[in-house]
Amino acid sequence: MENFTVTVSSVTFAIRGRDILRKKGIRAKIDRLHSPNDINGCGYRLTIYGDPAAARRLLAGAGIRFRETGAASK
Amino acid sequence: MIYLDNAATTYPKPRAVITAVDQSFARYGANPGRSDHALAIASSEQIYKCREILCDFFGADSPEQVCFTVNCTAAVNTLFKGLLKSGDHVVISSLEHNAVRRPLQKLMNLGVDVSVVRVDEHDPLNCVGGFEKAIRGNTRLIFCMHASNVLGVQLPCAEIGAMARRHGIPFGVDTAQSAGYIPVNMKEMNIDYLCVSGHKGLYGPMGTGALIVRGDCPDSLAEGGTGSASVSPYMPDILPDRLESGTVNTPGICGLYAGVKWVMSVGLNNIMRHDMDIVRYIYANLAKIPNIVLYTDEPNIVTHVPLLSFNFDSCDSQRAAAFYNDSGIAVRAGLHCTPMAHNQIGTLQSGTVRICPSYFTTSREAEMFVNKTRIISKKI
Numbered sequence: 001m002e003n004f005t006v007t008v009s010s011v012t013f014a015i016r017g018r019d020i021l022r023k024k025g026i027r028a029k030i031d032r033l034h035s036p037n038d039i040n041g042c043g044y045r046l047t048i049y050g051d052p053a054a055a056r057r058l059l060a061g062a063g064i065r066f067r068e069t070g071a072a073s074k
Numbered sequence: 075m076i077y078l079d080n081a082a083t084t085y086p087k088p089r090a091v092i093t094a095v096d097q098s099f100a101r102y103g104a105n106p107g108r109s110d111h112a113l114a115i116a117s118s119e120q121i122y123k124c125r126e127i128l129c130d131f132f133g134a135d136s137p138e139q140v141c142f143t144v145n146c147t148a149a150v151n152t153l154f155k156g157l158l159k160s161g162d163h164v165v166i167s168s169l170e171h172n173a174v175r176r177p178l179q180k181l182m183n184l185g186v187d188v189s190v191v192r193v194d195e196h197d198p199l200n201c202v203g204g205f206e207k208a209i210r211g212n213t214r215l216i217f218c219m220h221a222s223n224v225l226g227v228q229l230p231c232a233e234i235g236a237m238a239r240r241h242g243i244p245f246g247v248d249t250a251q252s253a254g255y256i257p258v259n260m261k262e263m264n265i266d267y268l269c270v271s272g273h274k275g276l277y278g279p280m281g282t283g284a285l286i287v288r289g290d291c292p293d294s295l296a297e298g299g300t301g302s303a304s305v306s307p308y309m310p311d312i313l314p315d316r317l318e319s320g321t322v323n324t325p326g327i328c329g330l331y332a333g334v335k336w337v338m339s340v341g342l343n344n345i346m347r348h349d350m351d352i353v354r355y356i357y358a359n360l361a362k363i364p365n366i367v368l369y370t371d372e373p374n375i376v377t378h379v380p381l382l383s384f385n386f387d388s389c390d391s392q393r394a395a396a397f398y399n400d401s402g403i404a405v406r407a408g409l410h411c412t413p414m415a416h417n418q419i420g421t422l423q424s425g426t427v428r429i430c431p432s433y434f435t436t437s438r439e440a441e442m443f444v445n446k447t448r449i450i451s452k453k454i
Binding site: 062 | 119
């Protein structure tokens with residue numbers, strides 16, 4: 001199974017994104033980030049286990065702003 | 075004690091609410107949205123669950139539109155002060171609470187103009203034309219309460235919302251006295267901003283409320299930490315973070331979640347019918363007492379929420395409330411922070427005695443209240 005990570009700026013977006021993906025059978029895990037470069041200070045990372053294209057489409061379709069940060073370590 | 079002051083805050087709270095608040099300290103004691111340990115994430119999940127249930131309950135589009143506040147007044151202030159600028163015009167009803175009147179009074183000093191539309195307490199549903207006539211080229215917001223906290227009358231928010239949408243003007247509603255009694259669907263009623271009290275008809279703890287934002291995002295009223303985008307000196311431009319600076323009230327929000335779940339499980343119709351039956355029983359009996367003054371037509375579930383204002387014709391409301399208190403009955407006297415409504419019905423000097431049952435009020439308690447009222451009416 002492919003996995004990749006995206007960052008979102010708030011815990012609300014992180015939980016909502018995870019739940020939206022979960023409803024479509026895509027598992028995602030939430031971590032908090034502190035990375036001044038990526039997310040202007042503090043934010044959240046979703047590690048997504050599933051089809052990246054489908055996940056991107058679902059998150060964007062729900063109005064969740066995210067930044068893709070690449071493949072997650074396995 | 076017979077508690078009939080539920081329009082001020084519902085008491086008692088359902089057992090599930092008390093348990094949720096109690097357990098929140100042990101289960102969700104970490105600061106939500108601030109740290110990355112498991113307890114903080116668990117706490118964040120609980121806060122999110124409450125956003126989600128409020129989003130569904132009020133027909134908003136998305137949970138992040140639910141911004142927690144400390145009460146309904148804070149929600150109104152956040153909306154007005156974050157949205158309105160000098161030169162803007164607002165239309166409100168003649169029955170508004172000081173939560174609306176006072177922030178607008180302050181904004182009037184800064185160049186915001188306000189029109190007040192009379193809502194007839196005997197024909198409250200017939201006011202949409204008045205709101206429409208008050209619209210100007212610079213009207214930035216139409217705002218009204220969903221139900222009067224003094225008279226119990228409902229305002230026709232679905233019709234006002236449809237009219238506002240036709241004119242392209244944002245519409246805001248104060249649901250402090252209607253939430254938990256009357257269904258509210260922001261999408262269907264064309265409501266852009268909803269101000270919510272958590273501790274009244276939603277049976278949550280005091281210190282809880284929400285501003286639900288479907289329209290343009292108001293500017294922040296208070297700035298500070300959000301646990302997000304912390305390098306920036308500015309508030310985030312996303313909801314709910316933009317309107318929630320500082321730590322939220324996790325125990326209160328857990329209790330509010332339990333309250334809304336409880337209301338949903340009992341059913342709005344059942345709560346409304348139960349409480350209205352009690353109010354109608356009291357109204358019918360008070361109407362037979364010669365020296366009692368009632369201010370509205372007989373309440374019903376279409377035109378009113380279950381609360382009632384009255385007076386003894388020769389007695390100040392505060393004095394009457396003291397008689398009730400001496401008998402172990404809690405009622406509210408005075409102006410109920412709503413002098414606009416009292417000005418309209420001529421009770422600015424005397425105030426009114428207000429009673430409001432809850433789902434826990436029994437018909438036996440209503441009988442005892444009526445009997446005590448008969449006795450007081452002879453003493454006064």
